Amino acid sequence: EVQLVESGGGLVKPGGSLRLSCAASGFSFTSYVMNWVRQPPGKGLEWVSSIGGGSTYIYYADSVQGRFTISRDNAKHLLSLQMNNLRAEDTAVYYCARDLYSSSWDAFDIWGPGTPVTVS
Amino acid sequence: SSELTQDPGVSVALGQTVRITCQGDSLRSYYASWYQQKPGQAPVLVIYGKNMRPSGIPDRFSGSSSGNTASLTITGAQAEDEADYFCNSRDRGGNHRVFGAGTRVTVL
Numbered sequence: 001e002v003q004l005v006e007s008g009g010g011l012v013k014p015g016g017s018l019r020l021s022c023a024a025s026g027f028s029f030t031s032y033v034m035n036w037v038r039q040p041p042g043k044g045l046e047w048v049s050s051i052g053g054g055s056t057y058i059y060y061a062d063s064v065q066g067r068f069t070i071s072r073d074n075a076k077h078l079l080s081l082q083m084n085n086l087r088a089e090d091t092a093v094y095y096c097a098r099d100l101y102s103s104s105w106d107a108f109d110i111w112g113p114g115t116p117v118t119v120s
Numbered sequence: 121s122s123e124l125t126q127d128p129g130v131s132v133a134l135g136q137t138v139r140i141t142c143q144g145d146s147l148r149s150y151y152a153s154w155y156q157q158k159p160g161q162a163p164v165l166v167i168y169g170k171n172m173r174p175s176g177i178p179d180r181f182s183g184s185s186s187g188n189t190a191s192l193t194i195t196g197a198q199a200e201d202e203a204d205y206f207c208n209s210r211d212r213g214g215n216h217r218v219f220g221a222g223t224r225v226t227v228l
Contacts, residue, residue, distance in 0.1 A: 035217070037163075045155070045163065045206050047217040059215050095162055106217075107153035107168035108208070114162055 002026040002110055004096050009115030016086050016119070022079040022096030022112055029077040030054070033099035035108060036070060036081050038092035038117075046092070049081065050099070064090075086119045093117075123211050124152075124220035131226040132197045140223045142190045142207030149214075152190035152207045154183060157222075163206065167192055194225070202227040 008020040022034070036048040049060045049070040058070055069082040079096050093116050097108035124144040132138035142152050151170060155163035165174050167183035180195045190209070194201055207220040 037219075044204075044222045045157075045208075045219040047208075047219060050217065061216065100168065102169065104149075105151035105153065105169040106210070107165055108155070108163070109165050109168070109174060111162040111164070 002098075004098065004110055004112035006094060006096055006112045006115035009094060009117045011118045011120065012086055014087060014119055017082070017084045018086065018117060020081040020083065020094055020096075020115060020117070022081075024077040024079065024096075024098075027098070027110075029072075030074045033101065033106075034072060034079045035097045035099055036079075037095045037097050037108065037111075038090075039095070039114075040089070040092045048094070051079070083117070086117075088119050091117060091119050123218045124207055124209060126205075126207060126220035126223045128221070129224040129226065131228055132194070133228050134199065135196055137193065137195045138197055138225060140192045140194075140205050140207075140225065142192075142209075142220045143188055144209065144218075144220075145188055146209050146212055146214075146218070147185060147188050147190050150209045151185055152183070152209045154181075154190075154192045155206045155208065156201075157204045157206065158202075166205075197225075197227050199227050201225060 035050045051070045067085045093114040095114045096112045098110040100107045100109045153168040157163040171183045204222045206222045211218045
């Protein structure tokens, strides 16, 4: 079964750090771009970061650039998000999501259940 | 502010058809993908590419695109279709992804 499971969320003070992990199973992890997407309480979805299969490209949303670092360990099928200098506005459920793509479209086809992060 | 614009909410009578739209300049170059999200659950991909449905998504869900507007149509809405629907595509630069603010669909 194709599955993503996040962990590492919790309560952290402003200015603090947290590291999220996403364990992938049931598919060839190295072959896929992986992403983090977050959702503040009662609000919409916000793309956070993407990383290529070989970590050859990495992109961040402007709101987290310079504070968050995405990484992956293909041998362990693990996606990570290191979050530093956290702010109240980073409070959200954080989802990892697998990417499908072609030249004219892409889509997040598999999502984890999410892990909540509260900065307070 | 989001580069993709969605109406905040729409209602549809049980069994009728509803169309949700998503507008943005990047949609002239990239197809949108659509996600259904029910309270307390992770989003689920329902439409991607020109008009493709993942396995398990009912064929009452369909997608289309024209100019800077992408649309998701539910033909014969069911009670279980009541949810928030988000569109997603790339931003104008092409490297970042962006979501619309979401449309809440209420089935009457």
